[in-house]
Amino acid sequence: MRKISVFGATGSIGENTFDLLMRQGGAEAVHMVAVTGGRNSRRLADMARALRAEVAVCADEGCLADLKDALAGSGIETAAGAQAMRDAADRPVDWAMSAIVGAAGLQPGMQVLRQGATLALANKESLVTAGQLMLATAEAKGARILPVDSEHSAIFQALTGEDISAVERIILTASGGALRDWPTERLAQAKLADALAHPNWSMGARITIDSASMFNKAMEVIETREFFGVEPDQIEVIIHPESLIHSMVGFHDGAIMAHLGAADMRHAIGFALNWPVRQPLPVARLDLAAVGALTFRAPDMGRFPALRLAREVMAQRGLAGAVFNAAKEIALDKFIAGQIGFMDMAGLVETTLARLSGETSLGKAAASLDDVLAMDQLARIRASEAKV
Numbered sequence: 001m002r003k004i005s006v007f008g009a010t011g012s013i014g015e016n017t018f019d020l021l022m023r024q025g026g027a028e029a030v031h032m033v034a035v036t037g038g039r040n041s042r043r044l045a046d047m048a049r050a051l052r053a054e055v056a057v058c059a060d061e062g063c064l065a066d067l068k069d070a071l072a073g074s075g076i077e078t079a080a081g082a083q084a085m086r087d088a089a090d091r092p093v094d095w096a097m098s099a100i101v102g103a104a105g106l107q108p109g110m111q112v113l114r115q116g117a118t119l120a121l122a123n124k125e126s127l128v129t130a131g132q133l134m135l136a137t138a139e140a141k142g143a144r145i146l147p148v149d150s151e152h153s154a155i156f157q158a159l160t161g162e163d164i165s166a167v168e169r170i171i172l173t174a175s176g177g178a179l180r181d182w183p184t185e186r187l188a189q190a191k192l193a194d195a196l197a198h199p200n201w202s203m204g205a206r207i208t209i210d211s212a213s214m215f216n217k218a219m220e221v222i223e224t225r226e227f228f229g230v231e232p233d234q235i236e237v238i239i240h241p242e243s244l245i246h247s248m249v250g251f252h253d254g255a256i257m258a259h260l261g262a263a264d265m266r267h268a269i270g271f272a273l274n275w276p277v278r279q280p281l282p283v284a285r286l287d288l289a290a291v292g293a294l295t296f297r298a299p300d301m302g303r304f305p306a307l308r309l310a311r312e313v314m315a316q317r318g319l320a321g322a323v324f325n326a327a328k329e330i331a332l333d334k335f336i337a338g339q340i341g342f343m344d345m346a347g348l349v350e351t352t353l354a355r356l357s358g359e360t361s362l363g364k365a366a367a368s369l370d371d372v373l374a375m376d377q378l379a380r381i382r383a384s385e386a387k388v
């Protein structure tokens with residue numbers, strides 16, 4: 001039986017992964033090794049019981065008593081805290097889902113790669129902050145990374161059977177987010193509730209705001225560069241309000257392969273879970289006649305400074321991605337707290353990148369995860385101090 005762990009089981013991606021695992025036979029079909037959560041011990045315990053996991057781990061030590069209580073008599077081990085998370089990620093697996101949000105997702109992902117196992121990667125921060133390190137580790141250990149973000153899964157699928165050297169360009173589609181139809185001059189006035197009203201996808205609050213600001217797409221551009229090894233100028237972004245084409249690959253002969261499907265993360269998760277086999281998945285089937293038309297428009301770089309910043313990060317490479325991500329997190333916190341405006345988020349990231357470019361050798365590749373995490377911490381301090 002395949003040995004599986006899910007890191008970030010209690011989140012949106014984790015719930016969808018759990019749903020698919022249960023539909024595909026649950027504990028009868030897989031050997032569940034570890035399920036981890038942050039604080040939601042009750043939900044984590046339910047999942048651990050349903051999948052008969054070896055161990056359930058909460059990142060927050062304050063949740064351990066509750067977790068123990070919820071799993072009493074089940075025979076499932078319980079643990080909490082940073083060391084317990086590391087121990088869980090060292091348990092041998094064949095496949096693991098990396099769905100912790102934020103920089104906390106880096107460590108378990110790297111541990112899975114060091115095992116030479118398959119990592120289904122949802123955690124965006126991994127490739128943005130430590131892409132070169134993760135890919136080098138995967139290569140050295142014979143591990144595989146399968147993308148879970150819908151855009152990268154689409155690109156991966158469009159590349160099946162193709163030679164990457166025949167790729168001319170990769171076209172990432174973007175919904176344009178909640179504010180896509182607002183006039184540019186009004187964007188500075190956008191409030192939290194405005195940025196949260198995503199037209200197509202139902203996701204967590206932070207990623208929904210990142211979608212409106214295009215920071216989410218900027219992260220995906222950087223991930224694309226790292227994961228598929230293409231040059232920055234081969235990556236394009238196009239606004240596609242219907243979100244039915246999840247991304248496209250253009251080849252040297254002029255052909256474009258597009259991946260279409262319903263806006264349901266269970267497609268990309270299920271593809272990674274079952275790869276290289278395609279299993280039936282419980283996602284809605286597209287009725288293209290009902291859809292009628294698919295529309296596209298070029299992104300206005302003036303509206304979306306995050307896309308320009310992504311180009312600067314790719315030009316610097318090294319630890320610039322760690323700064324970009326950390327500063328973006330702080331900017332997002334400040335926007336959510338009402339301390340800065342919507343358009344100030346990009347200004348804060350740009351200021352932080354400029355400051356740390358002066359203070360450190362940002363372009364130098366990270367030698368270890370510790371380098372990445374140290375830069376993450378420093379960038380958070382600088383971004384918190386920054387004035388916009």
Ligand code: NDP
Pocket residue numbers: 007008009010011012013014036037038039040041059098099100101102104122123124125148149150202203204207265
């Ligand atoms: P959620 O916020 O819904 O879930 C995050 C998960 O991480 C939860 O299990 C949470 O636990 C856990 N967690 C939070 N903080 C920590 C921590 N410090 N240490 C360990 N675990 C922690 O996020 P999503 O599922 O939406 O996203 C997960 C990742 O996937 C992100 O990187 C996101 O960008 C990426 N992604 C998400 C997509 C989506 O559609 N949602 C699409 C593509 C990528 P708990 O809830 O118990 O506190």
